[in-house]
Amino acid sequence: MNWQKYIHSDPDVLLGKPTIVGTRLAVDFIFDLLASGWTEEQLYESYPRLTPEALRAIFAYAGAGIRDESLFVIPGTAA
Numbered sequence: 001m002n003w004q005k006y007i008h009s010d011p012d013v014l015l016g017k018p019t020i021v022g023t024r025l026a027v028d029f030i031f032d033l034l035a036s037g038w039t040e041e042q043l044y045e046s047y048p049r050l051t052p053e054a055l056r057a058i059f060a061y062a063g064a065g066i067r068d069e070s071l072f073v074i075p076g077t078a079a
Contacts, residue, residue, distance in 0.1 A: 007027060007054075023049050030055070040055065
């Protein structure tokens with residue numbers, strides 16, 4: 001998926017946080033809602049400008065950001 005079509009960063013909108021094009025919905029805000037238990041239906045109902053394609057783009061954006069990252073957990077230090 002070409003997430004760049006749906007997500008952009010503008011220094012004049014939310015201090016340049018990545019947002020969904022045409023909205024002031026920040027990517028991290030949507031992730032926080034999902035992490036707190038919101039469903040896709042709740043998102044679409046509460047934010048009608050959010051589309052299924054834009055939501056998929058958020059996941060593609062996150063995937064691209066962590067694709068080459070590695071997480072090494074040191075035994076005995078995990079919370």
